[in-house]
Amino acid sequence: MEHLQFLIILLLSPLVQGVIKKLKALMQGRRGPGIMQPYFDLIRLFKKEMVISETASWIFRAAPYVVFSSVLCAAMIVPVISVNADGWVMGDVIALIYILGLGRFFMALAGLDTGTAFGGEGSSREMTVSIMVEPMMMLSIFAAAIAAGSTNLSRIAETHAIVYSPSHLLALSAFIIAVIAETGRIPVDNPDTHLELTMIHEGMLLEYSGRYLALMEWAHYAKQMLLFTIAIDIFLPFGITKTGAAADAAISAGLYAAKIAVFSVLMATVESSRAKLRFFQLSSLLGGAFVLSMLALLMYIMMGR
């Protein structure tokens, strides 16, 4: 059964997106769409006709599948509510980050492929941001991984104590910034904008429509929930079941839902309380986060905890 936990991420990620949107609307004094709206959007997009640019090559057509399956693969190696997956190569973080990197690479290629200015801009900005985000994300995970003595997510989740060391807290804050950047949220990117010139993630998707767009969007929702899950596994894994017993699993699932809710509130709050950063000032935010993760690592090495 544990092998199927990735379905939780796959099937519930539009709901998480819907909840975040609803929270944001409430914080802005709007009523907002219902929390099921992302499902309706996906269904609508899957039914719609596709319009594909004449200049698009096979990359444009392949990218949605590559992006979607990379997120799917990544979701498969992440423990969601149970770490008891015997015999299964559960969760090497380095593999995980590179699988996600593959998806990102193809998305950027697809943005460039049709030769539109906005796609190119989006891809170039995405790559600029990822240069800063990827190492920072790696370092913050390593800080936790060294403490656990393994780069396997299941191991990290298992061995984690409820007591937090300073190094853990630093790494967690760096990781949260990485999650914000990776999910294309304010202050790094603005997911709700219609202003083509300011777009990063949306810019790369501008040429997509119909089924391909649905896949891209779904992959994006899933990636968001996946990143929340990784953060939970590494930094807040308490309550995750090790036995696979039904009662334990139920508690674990309940806790997991609560933790995801906490992340959703956090994302909505950050997004509602800040303006987007000027593009060239992203380096100070992301650079700062890099320093945090570096400190986390150093602190562990020097203090031993």
Next chain:
Amino acid sequence: MNTQEIRILSSQTRLNEEYIEVAKDDFRLTCVNIFRKHNALLRLMFAADERAETGCFRIYAVFSVKDEDRFVIVNSALGTDCSYQSITPDIPAAHWYEREIKDMFGLMPIGHPSPGRLVLHESFPAGSHPLRKDWSISDSELKVWSEGVVENEPYNFMKVEGEGIFEIPVGPVHAGIIEPGHFRFSAIGETIFFLEAKLFYTHKGTEKLFEKIGFEKGVQLSERVSGTSSFAHSAAYCMAVERLCGAELPERALAIRTLALEMERLYNHIGDIGNMCAGTGLAVGYAKGALLKEELMQLNARVTGSRYLRGVNTLGGVKCDFLQKAEDINSTLDHITIGYKQMMDMLQQSVSHLERLETTGVLSKDIAKSLGVTGIAARASGLNDDMRADHPHLLYHALHFESNLMAKGDVYARMMARAADAECSISMIREILSMRFDSRLAADIHKVPAMQQALGYAESPRGSLFYWVRSDSEGRPLRVKLRSPSFCNWPAMPFAVHGNIVPDFPLCNKSFNLSYSGCDM
């Protein structure tokens, strides 16, 4: 330069308009003299087809003299060669007007540095000038034009070349629901080196239509030139026609017009401050601004029956006496004032928002001055340009207000200029509501005199707004020229965004809040 060389053919003063007629060859020199000696501002420039009356085209340049409530209107009859000396090299603010005149009348500005097409789309038949009285278009030409495929006169974009320069074409169709405009950026990485804006995609023939429908119906047309400045447009238009007829408006009509102008300004400014938050991604500020604007527009609908204050103005005065609803306006304003203060406090405390605004999109005072920038954009760059103070009309001589000048000319200065202006509007509305007026709403206008001309103007939320009307020998409109503030401010935008980064362009654009429709008549 020597003024003695100029021979003034005729001069005529009416109200605050001084018409000076000079020979065609003296036109440029006269304009330059007035511009330099009186430190005058070029307010608008236009042509009229007076061939039926006097046998020639005539060009007009309207200057407003500094620190005086006086307009000097230089005009010249053009001969059969349909050309004149361009004043753009001396007065850069004339550059668009001369191109517009060339498109619409076929009058050549000799010596204009860039006399290409401005208003007419490149598919428009060559040699066809719509504002000429004898203009007509054949069905086949119309078809070619409306399909927009054939380039009768190609539009040449400025080509910037060099290492690392790449072009980003944006529009004319945009992702948001906005009007069409094509922006071509030449960027080095993310930094904007050059921006060329190609506008005028939706020419509607408004000025031609004004000539056809007569003065009476023109009020409704003027209300529909630009949605958010509906009232300012109709107020300026009515003023022009009323001055043409020599009508004296009752005080109550003046008060109601002033009140409505300030109500229009208030909802626009608050909405615009909110819109600037959309440019930085500050969703809460945007939502708050939209909410306050909506409340004000609902107030408009309650007191006048129109969210855009349409249907209030009529020639000779107003139709709707909403001074009687002072209580509703006052209590809504109480509520708005609290909400507005909260919004401004919140914005002032949002470091992330302010950080985006400061030093972004700086428009220098020099450029603003030489391009004739008007309204908020001018005041934010330290130019004191406010029709309410420069040429007091309606009730403005009796009201207390300040023109709020900012020095820096960046996006932040434009936000703060709007905020200060909005506060001014609130206090002016309250002041008007506390005054008492007799109950007459409109003066009677019996007949429009023949062969007369007059200016009408207003300070719209975006800046100065002008109408110039002239009647023909039967008292029908011969020419209605309208000049919206966006026509003056659009050319300044490329200067403001130079050196900024591409993702900051929408924010700069929002801070100017320019209308596409308003300058594409």
